[in-house]
Amino acid sequence: MCRWLAYSGPPLLLEELLFKPENSLVRQSLSASKGIVPTNGDGFGLGWYGTQRLPGIFHDTLPAWNDANLLNLSEQIRSALFFAHVRASTGTSTSRENCHPFRWRHMLFMHNGQIGGYRLLRRELEQMIPYQIFEARGGTTDSEAFFLLACGNGLDEDVQDALKRTVTQILDAMSKSGTDEPFRMTAAISDGDKIYGLRYSSDHQSPTLYYATGGAIQVNNGLVEFSKGDAAALILSEPLDDQLDDWIEIPDGHILVANGGVVEVIPFQP
Amino acid sequence: MCRWLAYSGPPLLLEELLFKPENSLVRQSLSASKGIVPTNGDGFGLGWYGTQRLPGIFHDTLPAWNDANLLNLSEQIRSALFFAHVRASTGTSTSRENCHPFRWRHMLFMHNGQIGGYRLLRRELEQMIPYQIFEARGGTTDSEAFFLLACGNGLDEDVQDALKRTVTQILDAMSKSGTDEPFRMTAAISDGDKIYGLRYSSDHQSPTLYYATGGAIQVNNGLVEFSKGDAAALILSEPLDDQLDDWIEIPDGHILVANGGVVEVIPFQP
Amino acid sequence: MCRWLAYSGPPLLLEELLFKPENSLVRQSLSASKGIVPTNGDGFGLGWYGTQRLPGIFHDTLPAWNDANLLNLSEQIRSALFFAHVRASTGTSTSRENCHPFRWRHMLFMHNGQIGGYRLLRRELEQMIPYQIFEARGGTTDSEAFFLLACGNGLDEDVQDALKRTVTQILDAMSKSGTDEPFRMTAAISDGDKIYGLRYSSDHQSPTLYYATGGAIQVNNGLVEFSKGDAAALILSEPLDDQLDDWIEIPDGHILVANGGVVEVIPFQP
């Protein structure tokens, strides 16, 4: 499994959330608390919206806790909406093409979970992706396949509808294949305006997913501080510190929609 | 395009052919003489048969002229049949998964060339690969797709037949797609016993391909020396030195079959 | 040898100069026109001043022409003063620690050239670096050694004086060592305000160095366009296009000081 975080709100340097908290994402790459596996050293990635519609992305296969480029970039890149992900592979190879977040046009996507029986389903899923989108297929992960399928289902027009149709398609395919493995997912999607955080599994055993909001977010002595207000939101796999009151769990089978720090959490039914 | 060489014969240290000749493969990675592009710095790879049926493989995305691991391994690995390849990408990304030679079971394959209109044909070709073989698909190159298709066509049972059927399938697919780009190929295939060197293009403009034979092959002062006999064969994209009499061109539209240094060159008609 | 460029002026996206010109720096990494070697594929690096005193840096050992991260970052990073460098090693290994530009505090430095007889001088030069600065020594290049020596000579207080004293120290050490190899250098230094471009060799055979100025700089159809004015300056190893009138050669044995686009070129006497 993997760990990730997504932020929207007043522009922040990436390092504020990637390095400064006591349980920062980079620390989680070495030793996460709530993941199935503690170590997430199979690559990492960043996605961020700057001054353009097209977000930037950056990936590498070195463990995040070690990478000078990640540190240096985090000290410089300031963004009002960014994604960061550290990977623990569920079978596919470690390569830059298999790192999250994935990007298609102005959309960003990152994922923690798995498509049950993916090994045997891969090509079938790839065939369901419209060709102009399939051309973007650079790796072999179920995560990227899910994303491109969702893009083919109109993710850039209606995120929730596209997600529902994609999950449905995949559950159908899994069912027909006779696999007894589950579908499990936490995922973040963005179009540069909103962030969507999805938590859904076929067996109601989704990986963890939390969020927190405030007027502004900053980190002091390893603790994440939220000022009053609703301009900023954090959606993430596990809390960045142990001030547990700050972190609200997103219930299984729900999707969060964040507009700056204005958040709604609604049931997700594929 | 790329550059490659294949050797069979008395066991040699890889460095003998990869580093010692005046126009060694590693020098060709920096500055080839007969390639479409001089530089082949988009990754490299080795494949070699040792004491087992399964050949070893080694790939990296760093340019070959620079890689200490390649040098150190070449100084140690001794093999009676090996492949080496330096890559110049025709469009797909630089990653270890896209480096040659490719391996499936005990078969090795490497390639210089392109499938015309591949960008639009990729998925269709992937669909023609039997699933158990498709599982091995780790990258996005036309080279790997060709190879896995050929494996699906019984490459491990009858190399020449499988190659003919594969080329035919691909030319059909290209024709239907309406592409005006050609199919061009030099490729090496091995099952650990023989080496096959194919030179074929739809427009009779194949990249260059040469061979040389001898009792044994060694390199002195940058020049490749062949003793009398027929135990050793070299099949390669371009000569390793400028002693042009040593290097025999394989005519376009032909396939070479090498059994040790016993070689036959026959027309190839898909 | 290597190729580099430095820019100061109205903020630009890095891609404008790194990718768009017909002879962009990335194209020079594959095939430079005026370098001793055409290919500069032994790593690359960026340094840029953003919103902070500390500049960002980014390095990798993959050839620049191939690196998706470099492309993606260049599409996003906008800076009023940045450095970019593609490396052709003069002997030391290819590693991220050996990529330029080098950074110490708020200073950036990049280099094309060599210290004559460096192989035997390395440790002696390293001993001349004050210890707190020597701690920053991460690689093995003569370039980094030069830079840290210059930092020890007060580069962050008076660039020209520090450069003169450093060159003098090195020429003395070279002389005592009895080497017959020359000292050759083009280098760029910045403190975030000005850019200094030095062109100096012990044998008056420096690598090439050019500059150009304008009100603003942009690229259209591969050609670099300079509007009227003196807000922007480019200092670089070789012209980015073949509009030769735009590019002014910095005479050997001179140093250029650029303040935005206001430039003076004065003799450099160590």
Add this chain to the structure above:
Amino acid sequence: MCRWLAYSGPPLLLEELLFKPENSLVRQSLSASKGIVPTNGDGFGLGWYGTQRLPGIFHDTLPAWNDANLLNLSEQIRSALFFAHVRASTGTSTSRENCHPFRWRHMLFMHNGQIGGYRLLRRELEQMIPYQIFEARGGTTDSEAFFLLACGNGLDEDVQDALKRTVTQILDAMSKSGTDEPFRMTAAISDGDKIYGLRYSSDHQSPTLYYATGGAIQVNNGLVEFSKGDAAALILSEPLDDQLDDWIEIPDGHILVANGGVVEVIPFQP
């Protein structure tokens, strides 16, 4: 800290010990049992003696648990004496130059531990290395510095004597520097004939070090089996399985000398 193992005896495929045991070295890279830190993902390396005096080496910065090259090489390389190491950095950067084992001439060396106060001692120690050996200094680790110092002290002539003199020199330097950090070491050294395993610390708190011997060593169902005899020896940071009777701890302040599987363990006094 790091984890390592050294083997001498009847030729083995590297994979037998690197991958097959239930607590193989590769598994330890992800999750070691007895290390200060569980994860050793800051690079890995191999060193092995084949048919030549010069051993081969192979290093990479990707975590060992993920590297296809490491797996493929381990399936092919058979050696009667080899070293393998997975790294957890104590401060210096992750790069191929900082991976173990280190090689000088026909000597191999790998290390787990630290030189107390190394940050301030680095250059002083480097100055003590004879220049022709210092030329080999490619990285920045205390491990490599120790090794090259020992080479300068005649490691290739008398291992135990060189180790004693080196440890003494370093303890002196540490003492003069006033550091309160300890010197801690487990290390393996080989000349291609014998393996030396050293366990020594200034504060008697060395990392763990074990050994085992037998006529031959093989792995079945994850368990390491030793046949009767004394042809084979394994020296290693922690046991490869939980059959604890097989693994003998080397007492702190002792050095083991293995000649094939004939082993002596003697006190080590610098």
